[in-house]
Amino acid sequence: MTMKLHCFGESGNAYKAALALELSGLDWETVHVDFFGGATRTAEYLSGVNEMGEVPVLEDGGTRLTQSGVIQMYVTEKSGRFGGTTPEEAREVMRWMFWDNHKMSSQAGMTRFLMNFLPEEKRPAPVIQFMQGRLKAAYKVLDTHLDGRDWIVGDGVTNADLSCCGYLYYPEPFGFVRGAWANIDRWLSNIEALPGWKHPYDLMPGSPADRS
Numbered sequence: 001m002t003m004k005l006h007c008f009g010e011s012g013n014a015y016k017a018a019l020a021l022e023l024s025g026l027d028w029e030t031v032h033v034d035f036f037g038g039a040t041r042t043a044e045y046l047s048g049v050n051e052m053g054e055v056p057v058l059e060d061g062g063t064r065l066t067q068s069g070v071i072q073m074y075v076t077e078k079s080g081r082f083g084g085t086t087p088e089e090a091r092e093v094m095r096w097m098f099w100d101n102h103k104m105s106s107q108a109g110m111t112r113f114l115m116n117f118l119p120e121e122k123r124p125a126p127v128i129q130f131m132q133g134r135l136k137a138a139y140k141v142l143d144t145h146l147d148g149r150d151w152i153v154g155d156g157v158t159n160a161d162l163s164c165c166g167y168l169y170y171p172e173p174f175g176f177v178r179g180a181w182a183n184i185d186r187w188l189s190n191i192e193a194l195p196g197w198k199h200p201y202d203l204m205p206g207s208p209a210d211r212s
Contacts, residue, residue: 006049010036015166024075097159111135165187
C-alpha cells in the first residue's frame with residue numbers, strides 16, 4: 001500500500017519527513033496541502049487530518065502519524081534505515097533531533113516566514129534580528145560538531161542529518177548563508193550526493209513561484 005504524506009513544498013518540517021521517505025525506498029506519494037490558502041485551519045482538516053492544524057501528516061493504511069520526528073521514526077521502523085546502528089547511536093540520533101526541533105528548525109521556520117511570507121510592512125525587524133542571533137548560535141553548534149565528521153552521528157546518514165538539514169536548502173533569506181559555515185556546507189553536499197536526494201521544491205508540491 002502506498003503511503004501518503006500530506007505536505008507542501010515550503011514546509012521544512014514536511015521536507016524532513018519527505019526526504020526520509022524518498023531516501024528510504026518505501027512506496028509513498030504526496031498530498032498537497034494548501035497551507036497559504038488556509039487549508040490547515042478548516043474544520044475538515046482539523047477533525048479529519050490533524051487536530052494540531054499542521055503538516056506533515058503520514059497515512060499508511062489505518063495508521064496516521066503527525067510531527068516530522070515521529071514520521072522519521074516510523075520510516076526507520078519500516079525500512080531499518082536512519083536510526084543508528086547501536087543503542088548508543090540511536091540515543092545520539094534522538095538527541096540531535098530534539099536539539100534541532102528546539103534550537104534550529106523551529107526558529108529557522110519562524111524567521112523565514114516572517115522575512116518572506118508576511119507583507120513587508122508587517123515584518124517585525126527587532127524580532128527577526130533577535131531570531132537571527134539565536135540561529136547563528138545554533139549554526140555554530142552544528143558547524144563545530146561537524147568538524148572532522150561527514151555525518152552528525154556515526155558513519156552514515158541518519159535521522160539526525162535529515163532533521164537538521166530541513167530548512168537549510170531553502171533559497172529564501174532567513175539568516176543562513178551556507179558559504180559562511182564550511183563544515184555545514186560540506187555536510188549539506190554529502191546529503192545532496194545521496195542517491196535519490198531532491199531539493200524540497202522538487203520533492204513536494206507547492207513553492208512561492210506558484211503564488212507569484
